[in-house]
Amino acid sequence: MSTSKTIAKNTLFLYFRMFLVMGVTLYMSRIVLDxxxxxxxxIYSLVGGIVAMFGFLNSSMSSATQRYLSFxxxxxxxxxxxxTFSATLSIHIVIAILILLVAETLGLWYVNYKVVLPPDRLFAANVVYQFSVLTALVGIIQVPYDSLIIAYxxxxxxxxxxxxxxGLKLGLVFLLVIYGGDKLIAYAIMMFxxxxxxxxxxxxxxRKNYAASKFKFEYDKTYFKELISYSGWNLFGGIASVSRxxxxxxVLNLFFGTVxxxxxxxxxxxxxxxxxxxxxxxxxxxxxxIKTYSEGNLxxxxxxxxxxxxxxxxxxxxxVAPILFNTEFILNxxxxxPPEYTVVFVQLSLLGVLIDCISGPLIVAVQATGKIMRYQIIIGSLIILTLPLSVLWIYYGGDPKTVFYAILLINILSFIFRLFFLKVLLNLNILYFLKILIFRMLSVSFIVYGFFILLDQFNIASGWINIMFSILTTVTFVLIIGLSKSDYVLLRTFIKK
Incomplete structure (x- = not known):
């Protein structure tokens, strides 16, 4: 099967999955919050987040697993x-044990003595914490299997x-509605x-489809060292993501509380x-x-x-554009x-997502080379700066939304440095990249933004009509300004396949 046909087919399957999961997740959030x-x-968001902090070891290994299997x-x-599969599964088991030890010592201490919790919910928070740890451990062991499916x-x-x-999550929601006991504890158990x-x-x-998934322990010191070294440099990326x-x-809990x-x-x-x-x-x-790099087809x-x-x-x-200009209506x-600050948090986070989404392929390209030491030190250090920068701004009088200003600033700087690394490692033509991408990106953004400002000023539409108008406007400008003639050819080929 050709590269473009494979990508087209897989994209359709993934979008089907996305809309299914997205719809259920958003519906669940509303019911669960209620x-x-x-x-x-x-409490669930905070305590579950503490467990995620101990997952930075896993996140660093997961990208290594994906890279080596695809390679x-x-x-x-x-x-x-x-x-590779057996080696990465062995390492993930060790990571699970390490995270369990840290979670049951340092993490448990933090939940009980540092997190700001209502006294009557301390027991429930501890139960949630334990099942969140178990959920995290299950996810860690699953990574090599997920990576193998993606590689194929x-x-x-x-x-x-x-x-x-x-189906299971929908059943979970309905059980939560009729359950008469402590719903926070029940929710954590059911999610696990x-x-x-x-x-x-x-x-x-x-196990049924891939012979490579049959675990066969074989200790190759050199290969284990290579995998762990690659993962070790990826550790900065994991720590950075958790920090952000x-x-x-x-930080928000310490300064502003659970709301x-x-x-x-x-x-x-x-x-x-x-x-x-x-x-x-x-x-x-x-x-x-990754495969084109391993084949030498730069x-x-x-x-x-x-x-x-x-x-x-x-x-x-x-x-993002229709959501940005109809955030309050959609959240209501x-x-x-919605809790206070939700509207502005969502709007600022979506701006960050817009900036950061173009970095995904750049990150994978750098990882494909295997030469990630300097990249992770510089980019990881940059992203980690988000946390002290947020604390500094809040300490000197900033409100909760200032943390997103820090995120936006770091996202822009990280993108610039990623381009530099692609030039050095893969000889990517940065000027050509910027010409193809940035010009059209900024053109679409400014025109859509200006059109929505006019729409708001003249109060032309509201509610669902405004959302539909926003979607049609964004689609129109993306098709007219965002796509080139060659893109239209590629798009037609994609649809046919």
Whole structure:
């Protein structure tokens, strides 16, 4: 199957999965917020976030797993592929044990002595914490199986298993509504059970379809050292991501309390759902970027990087622009009474998503080379600066939304440095990249923004009519200004396939 046809097919499967999961996730958030209340929802968001902080080891290994499995497939080396899978699974088991130890010592101490919690919810928070730890451990062991499916580009499996996941989560919501006990505890337990069932489903599929997934422990000191070294440099990226998402969550709790945590937690859910719109497209392209590098086809790799960055932004623009200019109306429909700061949090986070979405292919391209030491030190250090910068601004009188100003600033700086690394490592033509991408990106952004400002000033429409008008306007300008003639040819080919 050709590269473009594979990408087209996998993208369709991933978008089917995305809309399914996004719809259920947003519906669940509304019901869960209503059932738990703002305080308990904030507790779940905060305590679950602390567990995620200990997942930075896992996140660093997960990108290494994906890179090496895709690289081996590009080389068509089945023996090496099984060796890589077994080695990465062994390392993930060790990571799970390490995270369990840290979570049950440092993490447990932090929850009980440092987190600002209502005294009568301390027991519930501890139960939530324990089941969040178990959920995290299940996710850690699942990574090599997920990575293997992605490396083989069998994205339809995600769509099929998502049907099961969606059904289970909908059942979870209905059980929560009728349950008469402590709903916060019940929700944490049920979320763990869902994650466990899905984990088993992925493992069964891999065992039946991929010989490489049959675990065979073989200690190769040199190869383990190579994997761990690569993951070690990726560690900065994991720490940086945690610092920006969950570290800020803790800062907001210390300065403003659990109500702001609820607003931040809901914002992260919106951000995650919106990110899926582009992540699914990039997930279909990423294995091809790595494989073209392993084959030595840099010209095709450059083409994939530029085109996927451009389409990532335009796809994100289609979704983000209508939400940005109708945020309050959408949140009121979704949540009935959104917590304070939710509207402005969502708007600022979506601006950050727009800037950051074009970096996805750049990150994968750098990782494909395996030369990530300087990249991770510089980019990781930059992103980690988000946390002290946020604390500084809040300390000198900033309100909760200032944390998003820090995120926006760091996103822009990180993008600039990523381009520099691609020039050095892959000889990417930066001027050509900027000409193809930035000019059209800024043109679409300013014209759509100006049109929406006029729409708001003259109060031409409101409510659902305004949303529909916003969608039609964004689609029109993206098609007219955002796409070139060659893009139209590519788009027609994509649709036919």
């Amino acid at each position: 059932q738990l209340g703002v305080t308990d929802y904030g 081996d497939l590009g080389k068509k080396d089945e023996k090496r592929l099984q060796k 580009e069998k994205m339809n499996i995600y769509a099929y298993i998502s049907l099961v996941e969606v 059970l869902v994650s466990l069932i899905i984990r088993i489903a992925y493992q069964i599929y891999c 998402s969950q570290g800020i969550n803790i 702001v945590n609820a607003a931040y937690g809901l914002t992260l859910q919106v951000q995650s759902a919106v990110n899926q719109f582009v992540t699914n497209f990039q997930k279909a392209v990423n294995p091809q970027i 010209a095709q790799m450059h083409k994939l990087i530029i085109q996927s960055s451009k389409f990532s932004f335009l796809l994100m623009m289609l979704l 429909i979704w949540l009935k009474e």
